[in-house]
Amino acid sequence: MEHPLIVKAQAAPLQEAAGQAEGIKSVSDRRFIKIKVFSWRGAAVSLEHESANVPNGISLAHAWWWLCDAGARQADSPQRDFYSQLAAGVARQGSSDFLLPNDWDVDRLRAEVAWWANHFLKRTVREGCAEALRTSEVMQLSIGDTDLRIRVSVLEDGQAYVAVGTTGMLDPNFFAIVLSAFDGISPDDWMPEPTPPLNIPIIPGEIVWSTMLPPVVQATMLATLDEEGEING
Numbered sequence: 001m002e003h004p005l006i007v008k009a010q011a012a013p014l015q016e017a018a019g020q021a022e023g024i025k026s027v028s029d030r031r032f033i034k035i036k037v038f039s040w041r042g043a044a045v046s047l048e049h050e051s052a053n054v055p056n057g058i059s060l061a062h063a064w065w066w067l068c069d070a071g072a073r074q075a076d077s078p079q080r081d082f083y084s085q086l087a088a089g090v091a092r093q094g095s096s097d098f099l100l101p102n103d104w105d106v107d108r109l110r111a112e113v114a115w116w117a118n119h120f121l122k123r124t125v126r127e128g129c130a131e132a133l134r135t136s137e138v139m140q141l142s143i144g145d146t147d148l149r150i151r152v153s154v155l156e157d158g159q160a161y162v163a164v165g166t167t168g169m170l171d172p173n174f175f176a177i178v179l180s181a182f183d184g185i186s187p188d189d190w191m192p193e194p195t196p197p198l199n200i201p202i203i204p205g206e207i208v209w210s211t212m213l214p215p216v217v218q219a220t221m222l223a224t225l226d227e228e229g230e231i232n233g
Contacts, residue, residue: 008037009067012044026087029095035067041082042070043099050100057106061113068099121174122181123224125150129162129182130221133213148178149206152213160213165206179209184217 012033015021024032024043030050035042047054048064058064071082078084090096101109121143128139132152141148146169154160164178179190189211202208213221 004037005035005040005042005070006067009035009042009044009065013046013065016046024083024086026083027090027096029090032068032096032099035070036073039072039074040070041073042067043086044068045100047100055101055103055106057110058101061109063109066101066105068101118177121177124148125164125178125181126221126224129213130224132162133160133218133221146174154218158215160218161210162213163208163210165202165208167203167205167207169207175207175209182211182213182217183220184214185211 012021012035016033022034024034027043030045032043032045035044044065044067046065047058069082069086071085072080073083074081089098124141124143125148128141128148128150129152131137132139132150133154136152136154139150141150147167149165151163151165152160153162162182166175166178169175176187179185179187190209191211192207192209
């Protein structure tokens, strides 16, 4: 991901929107954008207006721009030059369809989206819990169409009681990710309903899980807030 061509390609959508992108003239059946950095060359394409050639995974992830091919610019050597090889490949195949994302690409995209969703959700839950610990206020988070509420009550003995409630979500995988964000808490420690220490009102349709947070887990959560604060700042 740190390759200079990958980095440069991120600007292609804005350059195209501004009318500053340069097309690859040797490919005429769809518009490929030149990506140029040092001796590297690449072909980027927008799939937003494609129809039959766009797998569902791309539209679901809004991953409309793709860097479809890359190589080195060697104008004095057609056998190794990127543009010459690109044109020759399209001529052999009869179209540039073979350059578009295939099933493997879509599977990889889905895996990356799932990993980032998991990472983002856990980070958001840890931040919310840490903020609730720090302020004693109910933290309400919106994740897509789901409302997530985190309440924390610190007891006199230093233990803390936490309740996590959601509305608009029934997927057990979502709850598994949310509850696993609390490092040091076993899945068996969670109770499906709140117990007396917090006495929280449950809104209609809210699903609530609750548990005790030992001091060591509280410290971990607060440390996470400090780390994320540095990143967000």
